[in-house]
Amino acid sequence: MIKPIIVGNWKMNTNSYEAYEISSYLVNHINEINSVDKVICPPHIYLPTLHNLVSTSNLHLGAQNMFYKNNGAYTGEVSALMLKEYCEYVILGHSERRTIFSENDDLINKKTKAAIINNIKPIICVGENISERESGSAKNIIRNQILNSLKSIDIDENITIAYEPIWAIGTGIAATPEIAQEMMKHIRSVIKNDFNTNIANKIRILYGGSVTDNNTLEYLSLPDINGCLVGGASLDSKKFSNIVQMASKL
Numbered sequence: 705m706i707k708p709i710i711v712g713n714w715k716m717n718t719n720s721y722e723a724y725e726i727s728s729y730l731v732n733h734i735n736e737i738n739s740v741d742k743v744i745c746p747p748h749i750y751l752p753t754l755h756n757l758v759s760t761s762n763l764h765l766g767a768q769n770m771f772y773k774n775n776g777a778y779t780g781e782v783s784a785l786m787l788k789e790y791c792e793y794v795i796l797g798h799s800e801r802r803t804i805f806s807e808n809d810d811l812i813n814k815k816t817k818a819a820i821i822n823n824i825k826p827i828i829c830v831g832e833n834i835s836e837r838e839s840g841s842a843k844n845i846i847r848n849q850i851l852n853s854l855k856s857i858d859i860d861e862n863i864t865i866a867y868e869p870i871w872a873i874g875t876g877i878a879a880t881p882e883i884a885q886e887m888m889k890h891i892r893s894v895i896k897n898d899f900n901t902n903i904a905n906k907i908r909i910l911y912g913g914s915v916t917d918n919n920t921l922e923y924l925s926l927p928d929i930n931g932c933l934v935g936g937a938s939l940d941s942k943k944f945s946n947i948v949q950m951a952s953k954l
């Protein structure tokens with residue numbers, strides 16, 4: 705069985721006090737759960753402090769983004785080389801990065817390569833918008849995002865793919881379990897057919913988009929899902945703990 709993973713994407717939220725409070729709660733309440741990988745992705749600025757806090761726990765840290773160069777004249781950017789001191793994971797290609805910051809698959813591919821070289825595990829987000837879904841092109845869009853983001857990469861099970869339909873993010877309109885399962889299965893078949901059958905059976909595929917502790921169980925029982933990428937609900941330490949606890953009971 706693939707070990708499930710629950711990832712909290714805090715986005716651009718929390719102040720330093722809240723960041724510490726949420727993380728302390730998680731260390732105190734879900735540290736004993738070893739059957740699930742638990743990852744929180746706070747804003748970069750809190751990573752060093754939170755790294756000290758979680759370093760003796762089994763709560764892992766991830767970044768929400770990074771640049772693909774190690775250092776240089778890239779004002780405002782943070783590199784994998786810098787992050788690897790604090791993080792084991794990095795979220796790449798989130799739809800907010802794609803739409804608000806114009807990131808494309810080519811850039812995500814470069815970032816993915818840089819993360820891998822620096823031993824940071826990439827969580828690559830893919831997802832269609834509502835018009836792409838309504839026009840019936842969602843599966844093609846997702847396939848192309850995967851093929852382009854993972855181009856020329858010798859993939860292994862340290863890569864995670866998160867299916868986050870844009871229309872489900874922050875809207876309270878979560879994808880139905882049927883839609884989520886259909887796309888997870890499709891993602892696994894793309895990995896199998898275009899990359900590596902063996903890895904397709906090991907790689908973790910997540911669902912994200914309006915996940916809460918009320919609907920998590922519906923997703924976690926689906927055959928092709930190995931966890932969730934949680935946005936808003938990850939800012940509520942109790943809800944996030946509940947989600948992790950549910951994942952541990954599967």
Ligand code: 13P
Nearest residue numbers: 713873874913914935936
């Ligand atoms: P919400 O859970 O707030 O819908 O956000 C999902 C998401 O974007 C996680 O990366």
